[in-house]
Amino acid sequence: MFTDSIILPTGRILVTGSNGFIGTRVVENLLARDCSRLRLLVRPSSKLDKLRKILETHPAGKDAEIVVGDLLSREDCKTAANGVAVVIHLAAGFDKNFAGAFMNSALATRNLLDAFLGSGQPGRFVNVSSFAVYSNLKMERHALLDETCPLEDAPQERYDAYGFGKLQQEKIVRDYGQKRNLPFVILRPGMVYGPGKPDLSGRVGINTFGFFIHLGGANELPMTYVDNCAEAVVLAAFAPGVDGETFNVVDDERMTSREFLAARRSARPFFSVWVPYPLARLGSVLWENYSQKSGGQLPPVFNRRRCAAEWQGNRYSNQKLRDRLGWRQKIPLADAMKSFLAQYQ
């Protein structure tokens, strides 16, 4: 546990999405700190083998409580939030449909917040968001993207349901912070990678047309290894004096898109074609224009906003994360890549 924490060691912690890619690592991190009063919310259809194994491995895991529930059910939220001091909200909606993404991100979060404020002992709500909420459309190429940068104001035009869900989720959390004094922290992880997530991020390229098109070129990737990201999440749950703050989560050591792709291909080769950014932008503009002109005959999957967000390229900083949360990169890049690439062997 922490020497300097906003909750007592006996305070109960709820982790939503605890069975997910980041969630399992957050649970492991908490158990390693002897946090035994964990309540782990999992979806009804979840397979829990991995989570149960983690709980069995750590002595603190024997007291952890697994709660099966759906965040769209207010009753399930009440059960999950009852008596809880800290909520680490990792559950995410990956629906490609805007309404679905809204339901599973924003609506689910609203239900959870109501339950937390109603039947919990609110110490902190850690909302795990994403870099997808940023817009760099009006930024120079390779400009610094930090917590002060503008948020996406037209997610529909960007055709990004996930980003829309996350934006609306953040909006609700801030609204509850302002109007109902919810103590909260927002984390925005960049490109989270690690074993258990074999697909390459869209920031590296796309596989839409049956082969891999590399679009990231020499852009720096906002990468964070899953264990390093989990460390940031756990620090955000306990650190005093950061209520209402937002933190970007990226590692100290980062690679370019080209380096990352080369490493990935060294583990298991596959064919890829590089498309330089000006060409990708031209293609996106043409696609978007045709989509608009034809009334959506081609859905606007390629467009100016997405092109800028994923392939224009930025520089990144974790200064605030280091200064305010005392975060340090625990897993070095070399070890992280070794674990990541091992899944392809």
Add this chain to the structure above:
Amino acid sequence: MKLRIAIIGCGKIADQHLLAVRRLPGCEVVALCDREPLMAGQLGERFGIRACFADAEEMLRTAKPDAVHITTPPQGHFSIARLSLEAGCHVYLEKPFTVTAPEAAGLVQLAGEKKLIITAGHNYQFTLEMLEMRRLVAQNFLGGRAVHVESHWPYDLSDPSYVSPILGSRTHWVRQLPGQLFHNLISHGIARLAEFLGDNVQVMAHAHQSPRLQSLGGQEVRDELRVFLCDDAGTTAFFSFSTQIKPGQNFLRVCGPKNSLLADNSSGTLLRLENKSYKSYLAFFLPPLVAVRQHFRNAGINVSDFLRGRLHHDSGMKELIGRFHESIRTQGAPPIPYREIILTARIMDEIFAQINTPAK
């Protein structure tokens, strides 16, 4: 004057309705309604519609729409449609039209009494290949009444975003329907059979759970359905719903006494199966070439339709909504005959009654 449309139910399918309505001339969406205000709000924010309501009665009273598109879960269809008809609105009701056939008949009767148009969201009957199929049938290409009809409807379990929440929760609205998963997915496939069947239909249904669904934690949900149907005039039909057949087959085969037709919804193509006989070994050489010619022709038609902006992913919905609006304007016949809507509901009722009855 523009037709004023309201949408009740702002979930996943509402986006599709809004986009289709926007592509049609002479109409506009004036109000949105969802009992969860945040859902109406998010849709309104994205499409620039300010009039958002949480109560359907208030919306009907305040916005006074000409027509209402109801896109809620089916359990709400009957009461909301009745409310809308009572308020003097024409109604487009998403599939499944109602939960039961008596409800469907009740709504159709009420629409008739009020001199209003009601239609079901059987939009797959209005895709380009289905329109062409209907044109040929009207020209007697079949050579008489259909002898046999076959409808295959697939569902792909590889994307768990739809099925996982259903399997995960016994209280999910799909699980509360008498036909569960089938109830929400088979309307399109049954409706296109109803077009060719008489009013009295015998039904024989079998359903089971696939090993794949079982591995996903399917519990009592079934995902494989086969149905045999026969009407009084001897026209037979077969319906198959499958999550397991690969590649997923989505087609309608209409067999006539002279020729047959095969409308493939997956590829948007129509094959004319003409009754020709060939001498000797030509029977092995020529028919494949005739088929090749038809496939080339279909590809050409699809490319041409795409370039002319006719071929959209949801061209069926746009066509159906367009016809619905046209029938309101002209006070003409509804886009889908009421007989077919009620027959579809009756066939579905009978299927669910049979598969929900324990085997003796």
